[in-house]
Amino acid sequence: MDYTKGGLKQQLCYANLWWSVSHQAPAVAFAHKGYHILLEKPMAVTAEDCKEIVRACKTSNVILSVCHVLRYHPVALKIKELLNAGLIGDICHIQHLEPVGFWHFAHSFVRGNWRNEAESSFSLLAKSCHDIDLINFWIGNKRCLKLSSFGSLSHFTRENKPKGAASCCLNCSIEQTCPYSAKKIYLEQAKQGCFSWPVSVVCNSGEYDIESLTEALRHGPYGRCVYECDNDVVSNQVVNMEFEGGATAAFTMVAFTEKLGVRKTTIYGTKGELSCQGAGPVEVFDFLQKKKNIFPPNKMPSEPRCLSGHDSSDYYLMESFISAIAENNPSLIQTGAEETLNSHLLVFEAERSRREDRVVFLEI
Template identity: 70%
Template sequence: MGQNSSQDSKMTCPVRVIVVGAGCRGEIYSQYASIHPERAKVVGVADPRKFARTKLQEQHKIEDENIFEDWHSMVEREKFADAVLICTPDRLHKEPAMAFAKKGYHVLLEKPMATTAEDCTAIVEACTQSGVMLSVGHVLRYDPVIHKIKELIDAGVIGDVIHIQHLEPVGFYHFAHSFVRGSWRNEAESSFALLAKSCHDIDLIHHWAGARRCVKVSSFGSLSHFTKINKPTGAADRCLDCSVERDCPYSARKIYMDRVKQGHTGWPVSVICPNSFPDIESVTEALRNGPYGRCVYECDNDVCSNQVVNMEFEGGVTAAFSMVAFTEEICQRKTTISGSKGELSCNGHEVRVFDFLTERATKHTADKNTPKQFGMIGHGGADYYLMDAFISAVANNDPSLIRSGPEETLHSHLLVFEAERSRLESRVVYPGDTSHS
């Protein structure tokens, strides 16, 4: 996809982009402009943290007058770019998304869209009424291997879709980093785990089910293991002071300090030192005084570590989704789709189709020409393809290039909220059917 879309817009000027939220996601997405300066140029940044915004300013040679501590000051300016990348914390998505849309900026909004169904709906309405494009950061939609699944389904290679089984293995230290010690640990401060982590996956299932509406959903889940009752005898409140830390797989010393000693300064180490480059000194300081040095059994975390969601779509298509923290693999999704003529399975690297008539299996791969800057930072390089599609859509004024557009993304988000309602209320929820409420 990247190659063709690059050629499509070679005759136009680079798309001018501003970044609201210069953290991990903002920095990753804006790297696209460094790789393709002829296609995109970062011309402004807003972030309350001086280190983060200065880092982005230096990377993209942004003029001083376009550097802002607060996005409000940025949006009050006369429109000076074509598009905005909104990569603020989850609870701070709605206000800037609506404000920039109303100002006429095309919007790439990091997932989840917002933390309530009402706010998600309001964002879509604002973008639609303003006539601007909205792309939500469901990067897996743009992963060439995962996109191959949809192509094969649409080509009819497994006949009618009957059942979808999908697993997200979060990864033992990833969960400890992000959902026990980190920014997504506490629902009141961010959002519930199914929305923060797995709206990707519910979106994919919704996508694979086609135009069918989900008619029933049920969900179960809880916070397991990472609670005070499971704190080992003799453990301290911080890993650097702990006498039993060596025997703990979730030790902050093991997850962060050992990586820095091996020369690894990317994720997750980069996250714990937001105001400096991660080295032994800054990491030690962060673990001694910051949230990432806390014992995993002494945090204020309350989000689910394991959850299942069962769905029934129109026509009797069923789907089962599992999210679990305690896995070796990190976010390497596994999918099996059962059809009337065959079975499709994907391990994240390739797609295998077994044909019931011939009883033969065929393997399908997808070309990935991902620049190494994107290939090393998760999502299998899909961040690159998301940005490529968004920049192409803006350059060519063609919203059809966006695979995660407003209406379908809103529907999949609403399904996530219904699934969580099922978990909290311990009952089957019938989306859109008020007679069962």
């Protein structure tokens, strides 16, 4: 798509705030200067900062789009389409699982950028605000009334360090027995000629060869023993929610899985049951007909290869944002300010429930 024709180039001035913990200050500053904002999730690391960003965008009348990319995923959209069509009747319960992946959690949440809450944020916000947002998306305009949450940091602690293990995987005599070995996660992939993610994160110097990778693992954070890191974020968490009308939802995030990000969703309705895993298809069992129907995700047009991530969702997120600015039509965005703020606030309340070990009742 070429949005630079017909004078549109001048209209498409926006601030792209990406992969920064401190979103609040730049987002508010850009909003006050009249820039439309494409904001990576999470919006910010405190509820008040999230609210301040939304207030600034509303006051300055600028478009805010948060990168909840899963709302643009073909499967998520097909599920929403089937729910809106009434194929399973009224929603009674949503069960949703995010499997983080055993080595992915070690990479990102034990050794990596999101390992320590003081330096980034808590796990549910950093990893799973997508999923709480999806549940809100599917449940529709029903408000969450109360929620509870439980979770903890399992396994990746000093108490679980195997006897004889070294502080660095490259010097460890028992490394071959450890599934979280940096050699297994990074060096084995690089030796096959693949220096893409996650190896590319380790080679932040821009030198992509075995020698540079080995040096980075020997002296950098990604070669550390997973039992000796400064990580403190939880590795498994559940969130239970009750919505207006009695519908409930249960979300689970867990580190220790074979699959990485292959989400599983089951939605139970009064007329049928909907289920889906990963990239689909979506299955619906009709109670009346006692028959299962298969619904493949809608086929998307081709997209630039550089934006093909998340099954083309990256492309459609960008397309919706640019189109909304070009046409001055915020409704083209799936993840606008108020709705995104609502789902973020649920994440903060869920974490409060976990820390305080109690049910949180939300204000009417």
